[in-house]
Amino acid sequence: MTREKSSASLSGAFYALLRRDLLLAFRRRTELLFPVIFLLVVVSLFPLGIGPGPQLLARIAPGVIWIAALLATVISLDGLFRSDFEDGTLEQFVISGHPLTLISLAKICAHWLVAGLPIVLLCPLLALWMNLPVESLGVLMLTLALGTPVLSLIGSIGVGLTISLKRGGQLLSLLVFPLYVPILIIATAAVMAASDGLPYTQFLGLLTAGLITSVTLAPFAAAAALKISLS
């Protein structure tokens, strides 16, 4: 009986927090747009810097779009726990009795919906700019859909560790970029394989494995990091 009650309140807390975070994000719409605009600007800089040759652009398109997605994610990550940390809400979450892991997971989900999903939805436009073959667009979208949650999940650990610092954002990129290396490699390899007409499902499988692993482990690490930062 009590068990059922507590599990109900767990999912209740999860959805309540998710709803609250999404609501807060949509009340601050301009802030919501910054990472997206950043993504567009970064990708548009590449043709300007490298030259408009369609073949070269198509060749580097997966890498450029993915690196831009990494940068945009890191830019948006700082907001994941920042405002809750500064006004003391995070401490209230800790003493609320709900596991901090669950709270982190809810906040990570909200972050992905706000910062990761727009990247996935925008990628047809980016692919168009970068002259990516239409056949590989679907694969690019799939890799982004599977990979950007991992970026949010791993990034949450870095944010948890740097949250108590005033200028944590600069350190954050140093902490998380090395951890993003495998995702970048596998995702771009999938798109390149698709462009070359090679099989690519194994890469998507690896990305899914990465997603499952990080969903199960990263919230615990993020919660531990937050506890250290709040101590």
Next chain:
Amino acid sequence: MTTETAIQNKPRKNALVMFIHKMGSPPWFYNFSGKLVPWLWAVFCSLAAWALYLGLFKAPADYLQGESFRIMYIHVPSAWMSMMIYTSMAIMGFIALVWRIRIVEVLAMSSAPVGAAFTFVALASGSLWGRPTWGTYWVWDARLTSELVLLFLYLGVIGLYNAIDEPRKAARAACLLAIVGAVNLPIIHYSVKWWNTLHQGSSISVTGGSNIDPSMLWPLLIMALAVKFYYGANLLTRARVRLLEQDKRKAWVRKVIGEDKS
């Protein structure tokens, strides 16, 4: 508290437990490591001198690479150490987070600069070795790349530790980062390895062949052993200084410094 009294009641029965227990106390650790450090330095110096003598004067020149292969005696032990120190740092970080032993926190954090230095030496010597053998200073070879990522991981740990003012909180945060990095390190290593074969094909093999003549192999093994003593000596020296700094207002440090003056 109960375990402490239990240990104190029967100190002779488990000497090892007693020893580990005592090592958790900063003054005891400081004194013990102070006795150990000169020996570690001495063993390191003699082993390294022996290995360098064998490697630089006794070992014959490589038939393919000439004299330049002798960089191996610095490069390979450094690369091994860079991996080993990260592993030991992560294990110590785990112990520090679970049992909250301050000495282990200090040791884990003192490992990071040593490991970063070894990683840098491995990268720099590898780059210098690459010039005569591969014709270029830098190749996006799988090992070089994962070594570079390892350096970034070390820099992240050091950066995080230095950014947080309170030493214990900083150590705990950096220990957690070290553990996360250690979980990721194999994944990074294999993904980079596999990325390299995918993108440019492995035209270069770093080791060449596994058949090394004993006269070339022995100096390498002795050097590999010597740098472990270097790690121990450097680690303990750093940890001692860090402990003095953290405990500078405590009685035992005053006593130690007073003794040094007289």
